[in-house]
Every structure is written in structure tokens, then in C-alpha cells.
Amino acid sequence: MSRTQETGTLSGRNLSISQTILLSFTVITAAATIITGFTLYRQFAARSRQMMTESAERLTERAVVTLEDYLTDMRQLSDAMYYDVIKDRDFKTDSIDTEMNMFYETGRDRIVSLALYSLTGSLVSAAPSAIEKPGLDVASESWFSRAINEVENFHFSLPHVQNLFDDPNYRYYWVISLSRAVRITVNGVPRSGVLLVDMNYSNIVQMLDDINAGNSTGQYMYLTDNNGNIIYHPKMMQISADILNENNEAVAAYEDGVREESFGGETRVVIVDTVSYTGWKLVSVIPSSSFSLSLSQMRSFLVMVMAIMLLAIVLINRIVAAYISSPVRKLDDAVRNASGETPIPDDSFENGSLEIQNLGKTLQNYQKRNSQLMRDIVREQEEKRKSELDALQSQINPHFLYNTLDSIVWMIESGRDKDATQMITQLANIFRISLSKGNTIIPIEDELRHAINYMNIQQVRFRNAFEVKFEADPELSRYCTVKLIIQPILENAIYYGVKNMDEDGMIIVRDWKDGDDIYISVEDNGFGMGKEEVAQLLLEDRSKANHHGSGVGLYNVHKRIQLRFGENYGLRIESEPDVGTVVIIRFPAIPYTEENRKMLEEGGKEKGV
Numbered sequence: 001m002s003r004t005q006e007t008g009t010l011s012g013r014n015l016s017i018s019q020t021i022l023l024s025f026t027v028i029t030a031a032a033t034i035i036t037g038f039t040l041y042r043q044f045a046a047r048s049r050q051m052m053t054e055s056a057e058r059l060t061e062r063a064v065v066t067l068e069d070y071l072t073d074m075r076q077l078s079d080a081m082y083y084d085v086i087k088d089r090d091f092k093t094d095s096i097d098t099e100m101n102m103f104y105e106t107g108r109d110r111i112v113s114l115a116l117y118s119l120t121g122s123l124v125s126a127a128p129s130a131i132e133k134p135g136l137d138v139a140s141e142s143w144f145s146r147a148i149n150e151v152e153n154f155h156f157s158l159p160h161v162q163n164l165f166d167d168p169n170y171r172y173y174w175v176i177s178l179s180r181a182v183r184i185t186v187n188g189v190p191r192s193g194v195l196l197v198d199m200n201y202s203n204i205v206q207m208l209d210d211i212n213a214g215n216s217t218g219q220y221m222y223l224t225d226n227n228g229n230i231i232y233h234p235k236m237m238q239i240s241a242d243i244l245n246e247n248n249e250a251v252a253a254y255e256d257g258v259r260e261e262s263f264g265g266e267t268r269v270v271i272v273d274t275v276s277y278t279g280w281k282l283v284s285v286i287p288s289s290s291f292s293l294s295l296s297q298m299r300s301f302l303v304m305v306m307a308i309m310l311l312a313i314v315l316i317n318r319i320v321a322a323y324i325s326s327p328v329r330k331l332d333d334a335v336r337n338a339s340g341e342t343p344i345p346d347d348s349f350e351n352g353s354l355e356i357q358n359l360g361k362t363l364q365n366y367q368k369r370n371s372q373l374m375r376d377i378v379r380e381q382e383e384k385r386k387s388e389l390d391a392l393q394s395q396i397n398p399h400f401l402y403n404t405l406d407s408i409v410w411m412i413e414s415g416r417d418k419d420a421t422q423m424i425t426q427l428a429n430i431f432r433i434s435l436s437k438g439n440t441i442i443p444i445e446d447e448l449r450h451a452i453n454y455m456n457i458q459q460v461r462f463r464n465a466f467e468v469k470f471e472a473d474p475e476l477s478r479y480c481t482v483k484l485i486i487q488p489i490l491e492n493a494i495y496y497g498v499k500n501m502d503e504d505g506m507i508i509v510r511d512w513k514d515g516d517d518i519y520i521s522v523e524d525n526g527f528g529m530g531k532e533e534v535a536q537l538l539l540e541d542r543s544k545a546n547h548h549g550s551g552v553g554l555y556n557v558h559k560r561i562q563l564r565f566g567e568n569y570g571l572r573i574e575s576e577p578d579v580g581t582v583v584i585i586r587f588p589a590i591p592y593t594e595e596n597r598k599m600l601e602e603g604g605k606e607k608g609v
Contacts, residue, residue, distance in 0.1 A: 131165055230246065430457075441480050444478070480587075488553060
């Protein structure tokens with residue numbers, strides 16, 4: 001029997017046995033687990049509910065103690081201010097501004113402001129600000145009237161924005177106002193007044209937020225006054241926006257302790273504890289879903305018991321599956337990591353079954369063939385691109401040369417030997433730059449020099465019928481460009497722009513750098529052309545285009561730039577009849593170095609510098 005047949009037989013036999021054993025053990029384990037688990041689950045659920053409730057009670061008690069300590073500090077601050085400062089002063093001659101500011105600085109992390117008002121609501125002293133808001137009627141405030149009407153008590157307001165004083169920083173603070181009635185002596189006569197301590201509401205919020213943040217099972221606490229008005233709730237914004245509801249109004253009638261309530265279609269446990277001196281009630285809520293979440297550990301335990309009972313069968317199945325699938329996974333990883341430079345290694349399949357070995361060798365052969373095909377395609381594309389570039393470069397029309405030589409002969413016959421010599425020198429410079437030792441990439445300064453020589457010849461030929469200006473940036477002289485890209489555009493500007501103008505023609509050549517690109521523009525004030533004609537100048541099907549200028553033409557220049565630098569570069573033409581034409585050349589800013597020149601000559605389009 002072959003190795004393949006043995007493997008297949010073993011796999012089939014194990015698969016059948018694993019199903020039988022897995023089914024038998026699943027039935028037995030499920031029956032035992034359901035009976036045992038149901039009993040344990042009920043006991044654990046009852047105990048868990050009791051423990052969660054007791055834990056919430058203790059947490060509520062600690063939170064109430066913390067709140068009472070904080071509020072006691074506020075009452076003591078009010079007592080100290082009254083008995084140590086206000087009671088023994090005659091406000092006819094004395095001021096308490098210094099002492100009030102001292103008390104404020106002592107407790108500024110817990111209080112927003114301190115203020116003393118007369119019975120009529122007039123401000124006697126305040127800290128830190130004594131600039132009341134205009135139009136303020138203090139006597140109508142609830143905290144003021146409660147203090148006057150119940151002189152023996154401290155009074156705590158609901159949270160509100162502090163609205164008494166202007167803040168120089170244009171900020172507003174949420175506060176809880178602690179007010180009390182006091183006796184103010186003025187010129188020896190005692191009068192009634194109100195001492196106000198605006199507590200920083202954020203301290204209470206932070207205190208209760210920290211407690212709520214520790215509850216991860218859906219439990220939460222909220223705080224109400226004795227009428228059920230909410231002072232704090234972890235979802236206060238949603239409640240204020242009527243997105244959520246809370247059973248706070250019913251809490252006003254609850255006694256301290258633990259009770260169940262039904263709210264929002266859910267049964268939940270609430271724990272109520274009253275804060276001394278204030279009548280506030282701190283309410284802990286345990287939704288029924290929290291008890292379910294607490295039982296998740298029990299469910300996890302039951303699942304773990306079942307998993308242990310099934311572990312032996314799972315391990316056997318894993319061994320067989322690993323024996324069959326390991327060679328396949330190894331070959332799959334090798335294929336995923338393989339590339340043209342990283343072939344599929346022999347050791348990824350040579351230790352596998354016969355089928356795996358055959359598959360690995362087949363994939364290896366396919367990979368080698370694909371890599372060779374890709375190299376051939378890349379080479380063919382590069383050769384094609386170079387051929388296209390050479391063909392475009394070879395299209396330079398000798399018409400200009402013929403005309404120039406005719407002009408030189410005419411000058412010699414006319415006795416203008418000096419002008420003929422100068423024109424021959426300019427022509428030699430043109431051909432020297434055109435040859436460029438066989439290089440296609442030259443510095444911008446050489447390309448501009450070629451253009452200047454060309455225009456010098458043309459101005460002699462046309463007897464200075466037009467003016468030429470070159471506005472070149474010297475800092476761009478040592479950047480790379482494709483040679484012979486300005487001259488064809490200048491030829492167009494002469495023959496189809498300014499040659500036959502009645503007025504003085506002007507051609508301006510400029511260059512500049514913008515970001516990572518360089519731009520060269522050739523602008524003339526000639527006859528111009530319409531939008532339809534402009535749109536056809538750079539068509540690939542040149543039979544449709546109106547050919548301007550040299551045999552190379554605008555399309556030739558545009559295509560040569562794109563072949564070197566990519567499709568994002570080339571020419572842009574703007575023209576308007578009777579106004580003129582602007583041709584803008586765009587190519588990447590690549591410093592001219594021998595390394596960069598060779599990279600571009602070899603066909604690199606990326607600016608890898």
C-alpha cells in the first residue's frame with residue numbers, strides 16, 4: 001500500500017471514530033452538566049445577588065460619608081466666616097474684604113465665590129469678584145428667600161450657573177449655593193443679612209463620577225434633593241434632553257434601605273441613603289441585567305468544565321488534522337511569500353505527501369515561467385519606450401538649417417562677413433548643444449543657451465522684426481531637463497505668432513520653481529488662436545492637429561517630456577485670438593548630477609533624488 005493510500009485510510013478511520021467518540025461524550029457530558037450546572041447555577045445566582053446588593057450598600061454608605069465630609073467642610077467654612085469675621089464687625093466703619101478673600105483663597109479649589117448681602121439684597125462684600133451683573137435682583141433668588149424665611153437652617157440649592165458676578169475671563173461655573181441667615185451690625189444696630197457660599201459643583205460631579213466609573217456591570221448612583229429633583233446623574237445630559245428617564249420623583253417617598261422597583265419595563269434593586277443636614281438622597285441602582293452579567297463567570301465555569309471533558313477528543317482530532325494539513329499550510333505559506341526574487345523553496349514541499357510534492361514542483365515551475373515572462377515584458381516595454389523617444393528625437397526638421405545656411409550665403413555675397421561669422425558661431429553652438437555628447441538630459445542653462453542662440457539667428461534672419469526677452473532664474477540653471485524643448489515652441493511663436501504682425505512683436509521666456517516642479521513659459525503677443533485649435537495641438541493622432549512650427553512640433557515636445565518624467569508632466573497651452581499665446585512646460589525639479597542624468601537617460605520616471 002502506498003503512502004498516499006495509508007494516509008487516506010488512517011484519516012478516514014480516525015474521522016469516523018472521532019465522530020462516534022465525540023457524539024457519545026457530548027451526550028454524557030451534556031446530561032451531567034445540565035443536572036449539576038442547573039443546581040449550582042441557582043445557588044450561585046442567589047448568593048451572587050445577595051453579595052452584589054451588600055457590596056452596593058457598603059459603597060453607598062462610603063459615598064454618603066464622603067459627601068457629608070465635603071458638605072461639613074462647607075458648613076464649617078460658612079461658620080468660620082460668620083462667627084470669626086462677620087459677627088464682631090460694625091460695617092459702618094469696618095470692611096471684611098481682606099478676610100473674605102483669605103477664606104476664598106483657602107478653599108478656592110472647592111468654592112467659586114463668597115458673598116455677604118444685606119436684607120434688601122445689596123452686596124456688602126464678595127470674593128473673588130465684587131462686580132455684580134447689571135439688572136440683578138438678588139432678593140428674588142430662591143437661596144436668598146429660603147435663608148431669610150428659615151433663619152435657623154443651612155440651605156443647599158440645586159445645581160445652577162453662577163449668575164451673580166461678571167467673570168473677567170468670560171467663563172461660567174456650575175455651583176450649588178449654600179446660604180444662611182446672619183446678623184450684620186451697622187453703626188451699632190444689628191440687621192439681617194445672608195451669607196452665600198457658592199460650592200463648585202464639579203467637585204461633587206467628580207466625586208460621584210469616580211465611584212460610577214468603578215461599576216462595570218451596569219450599576220450606577222445618582223443624587224436627588226428631598227423633593228426628588230436630580231442634583232447629579234451620570235447621564236444628566238441625556239435626561240435633560242429627554243432622551244432618558246429616571247425614577248427620581250418616586251425616590252422622594254422612599255425610606256432609607258434596600259427595595260425593589262419596576263421602572264422602564266425592568267425590575268431593579270435600589271438602595272437609598274440620606275445625606276445628613278441636607279435631605280439629599282443618594283440612590284444606588286442595580287438593574288436586573290447587572291445580576292445576569294455577574295453570573296457570566298458561573299457560565300464560564302460551566303463551559304470550562306465541558307471543555308475539559310471534551311479536551312481529550314479535541315486533542316486527538318488536532319493531531320490527525322495537523323498531520324494532514326501541516327504540509328499544505330507550509331506550501332501555502334511558501335507560495336504567499338514567493339515572488340520573482342524569492343522562489344518557492346524545495347523544503348516547503350519535499351517532506352509532504354506525493355500529491356503535495358507534485359503540486360509544489362508544478363507551482364515552482366509556473367513561478368519560474370511567470371518571472372521570466374515578466375522580465376521579458378519589462379524589457380520589451382523599456383525598449384519600446386526608448387525607441388519611441390529616439391524616433392521623436394530624430395524628427396527634428398532640417399528646414400531651419402537650410403534657411404540659416406541660405407542666410408549665411410546671402411550675407412557673404414553681400415559682404416556682411418562679420419554678420420555671417422556671428423551667425424555661423426550661433427549655429428555651431430546650437431548644434432553643439434543639440435548633440436550634447438549623445439545625452440538627452442542636459443542642464444536648464446544649456447537648454448536656455450540653445451534657445452538664445454536660436455533666437456539670435458532668427459532675429460538676424462527677420463531683421464529684428466520682433467523683440468525677445470529671457471527672464472531666467474540663475475538658481476534653476478543646474479536642474480535637469482530634456483534637451484530641445486524650448487526651440488520648437490519658440491519656432492511656433494515666431495511663425496504663427498509675431499512674424500507677420502503689423503505692430504512690434506514680443507516673445508518672453510521665463511522659468512520658475514513651484515514646490516517640487518519647474519515651469520518654463522514661452523509667451524508671445526501674436527495672433528493667438530481659439531479654444532478648439534488649442535485643444536487639438538497635443539492630440540496623439542497628429543493628423544487631426546494643426547501643425548505649428550518645426551517638424552518636431554508641440555506634440556513632440558509634450559510626448560518626450562512625458563516619456564521621461566511621466567504622464568503628470570508636459571505642456572499646457574493657453575491662447576486667445578488677437579491677444580497671444582502662452583505655452584507652459586512642466587517637469588520635476590531634479591538637480592543635475594551625473595547620477596541623476598544616468599538615471600533619467602536609462603528611462604527612470606521617478607524623482608528618486
